[in-house]
Amino acid sequence: MRLTQLTADGFKNLRGVAIAPDPAYNLILGENAQGKTNLLEAIWALTGCRSFRGSRERDYLPFSGGALQVEARLQDSRREQSVRLCMAPGGSAPEKRFWCNDVPQKGGSLFSVFHCVVFTPEDLSLVSGGPERRRSFLDLCTAQLRAPHLALVRRYQLVLQQRNAVLKQKLPPEQAAAMLGVWDVQLAKLGAEIAVQRAAYVRRLAAVCVPLYSEISRGQEQISLHYQSSIYGKDAQESLPEQVTPALLQQYTEKMEQGVQSDLFLGHTGAGVHRDDLLLWIDGKPAKEFGSQGQKKSLALTLKLSQAQIYSQRQKESPVVLLDDVMGELDEARQTVVSTIVREMQVFVTTCHPESLLSPKAGKRFLLKSGTIAE
Numbered sequence: 001m002r003l004t005q006l007t008a009d010g011f012k013n014l015r016g017v018a019i020a021p022d023p024a025y026n027l028i029l030g031e032n033a034q035g036k037t038n039l040l041e042a043i044w045a046l047t048g049c050r051s052f053r054g055s056r057e058r059d060y061l062p063f064s065g066g067a068l069q070v071e072a073r074l075q076d077s078r079r080e081q082s083v084r085l086c087m088a089p090g091g092s093a094p095e096k097r098f099w100c101n102d103v104p105q106k107g108g109s110l111f112s113v114f115h116c117v118v119f120t121p122e123d124l125s126l127v128s129g130g131p132e133r134r135r136s137f138l139d140l141c142t143a144q145l146r147a148p149h150l151a152l153v154r155r156y157q158l159v160l161q162q163r164n165a166v167l168k169q170k171l172p173p174e175q176a177a178a179m180l181g182v183w184d185v186q187l188a189k190l191g192a193e194i195a196v197q198r199a200a201y202v203r204r205l206a207a208v209c210v211p212l213y214s215e216i217s218r219g220q221e222q223i224s225l226h227y228q229s230s231i232y233g234k235d236a237q238e239s240l241p242e243q244v245t246p247a248l249l250q251q252y253t254e255k256m257e258q259g260v261q262s263d264l265f266l267g268h269t270g271a272g273v274h275r276d277d278l279l280l281w282i283d284g285k286p287a288k289e290f291g292s293q294g295q296k297k298s299l300a301l302t303l304k305l306s307q308a309q310i311y312s313q314r315q316k317e318s319p320v321v322l323l324d325d326v327m328g329e330l331d332e333a334r335q336t337v338v339s340t341i342v343r344e345m346q347v348f349v350t351t352c353h354p355e356s357l358l359s360p361k362a363g364k365r366f367l368l369k370s371g372t373i374a375e
Helices: 036-045 107-112 121-128 131-145 149-168 173-216 246-258 260-266 293-315 332-341
Strands: 002-009 017-019 025-029 068-075 080-088 095-100 103-105 116-119 223-228 277-282 320-324 347-351 364-369 372-374
Touching: 002 036, 017 372, 025 036, 036 068, 036 116, 036 320, 036 347, 095 107, 116 293, 121 131, 121 293, 131 149, 131 173, 131 277, 131 293, 149 173, 149 260, 173 223, 173 246, 173 260, 173 293, 173 332, 246 260, 277 293, 293 332
Parallel strands: 025 347, 025 364, 116 320, 320 347
Antiparallel strands: 002 017, 002 068, 068 080, 080 095, 095 103, 223 277, 364 372
């Protein structure tokens, strides 16, 4: 997949940006606070996903007020398509609209049209942050291979909210148990499917990530990945099959029933896929507690590169890769490995210091100054 045209006007500080990206390598130059990351964020917004920076939607709107528009032309393995995002100030929330080939779309549907992989310094939280960050990563990666997965997760979250609402009512135990049973059946069905799909992705991720990290660390360190399920136990990626079975549904349901008394006391659901985690170990120790800053950064980068590589292998098409101010922090050997992995992909790299990069001879450079492309 390649971006062939990109325009952005009114997205934060971007004004009248119009570029024809190189099909392989694009270097976005500029001093700090000139709009380099905003440009990558504008590209990412066309996937329909939430901001990788955690920005609220209203923060997309131009600093000076008014509306915004971001539009791109995409060339995939079959055809050229166009995607567009428009947003205008509203009352309590801005009005956001998407189009694909000039047909109005819901934001979620664009995720199956335009695929990106983004890596930023904040992605260190994949290793050092809490389980929620890693669950989101697994679900996003899984959805790139199975588009309905995100809808599955959303349905699970809605049912979980309903179950927790019952728990908070402090009803008599018998009445509460009867009401909870209705939601437990739905949670078991949805949760078992989510767990099976996550486990399948972790198996693929480990197959790519483990040797890649060894290459990045020059064989000096080894990593391991473990899908820890609150229902199916640690290393669930080894025990869970590719499809949900009646035995898995039964196991999930029994686990929910066993936790009813504890859940009633605490007022929330203590077990389920919303409590799962992806455990990351380096040389037999948890990376979160014992990894150095450099090891955590290398591991986070490896996870994102593996995501891109898995997508390319499964879909027979490469995603667009966005690297925000990270390449310059890597030594020459690590930059070489990264460049090798993404050599068949279209890449956008931002930096303040181009002299620190191993830039290829081919490609394009774009200079951003005060939100506009400078000559």
